[in-house]
Amino acid sequence: MAVTNPMVAPRYAKALLEAAHDQDQVGTVHEELQALSSIFKDNPTILTIFDNVRITADDKAALMTALSKNVSPLVANLLKLTQQYDRFGALPAIIEAFNRAYDEEAGIIKATVTTAVALSANQADALRSAITERFGMKSTQLEQIVDPSVIGGVRIQAHGSVIDGTIKHRFEKMKAALLAD
Incomplete structure (x- = not known):
């Protein structure tokens, strides 16, 4: 798994929260991230698939399509960006940082x-x-x-x-x- 800077998660979470506010999608993004978090908890190997050279590009693309299927464009872009910049394994930390910011903002x-x-x-x-x-x-x-x-x-x-x-x-x-x- 790619080494991740500990500041990546808060930066991604902050940018996602700001974008969600801009598009009035905060609640939707929060719900979708909770669903993704559950998927990652139930299937932790998903987080390492994009780092695995034995898995074909077609299989990786199929996984990305499946994960992005029923989510908003904001969450789909988050998935795509984290995969593209070798930060897919940081998604649980990004979701956690988003949840903290969401909870704080919501009181x-x-x-x-x-x-x-x-x-x-x-x-x-x-x-x-x-x-x-x-x-x-x-x-x-x-x-x-x-x-x-x-x-x-x-x-x-x-x-x-x-x-x-x-x-x-x-x-x-x-x-x-x-x-x-």
């Missing part, structure tokens, strides 16, 4: 919540509202993880912050304090 925060037992719908809604307010965003997407080892309480990871109100964390702090003396 969406993604949070991971770890609890000992599954949250009820009401608890999840209350937590979602609290996180949204705490970080000054418009909405929160929650990923819930059930981990019985936390014993009780809630651990929230969002926006590069960790708020750990679990009993396990409190026990660890007590243990550290006792051992420090």
Whole structure:
């Protein structure tokens, strides 16, 4: 796979987001990129096909046609450009960078919540509202993880912050304090 400059993904993502705004296609591009991301997760070898000299040009063209079949011209051009400039393997990073910019622009925060037992719908809604307010965003997407080892309480990871109100964390702090003396 071609070596990719780490700045490629943010540059491509920014240019794609700007172009999508210019053409009033932000939502469409976002949906199409999510579909492509799923394809790449399910079939990671697709990302290496264009670097493989054993695969014929016709097979590569057929793959590009299949990937571009039901997408907007913006996403089709992204696929074509990344392939043309040997950056096809950077597509997952480009999609991730696009998603971050899209979420930030839309005021969406993604949070991971770890609890000992599954949250009820009401608890999840209350937590979602609290996180949204705490970080000054418009909405929160929650990923819930059930981990019985936390014993009780809630651990929230969002926006590069960790708020750990679990009993396990409190026990660890007590243990550290006792051992420090």
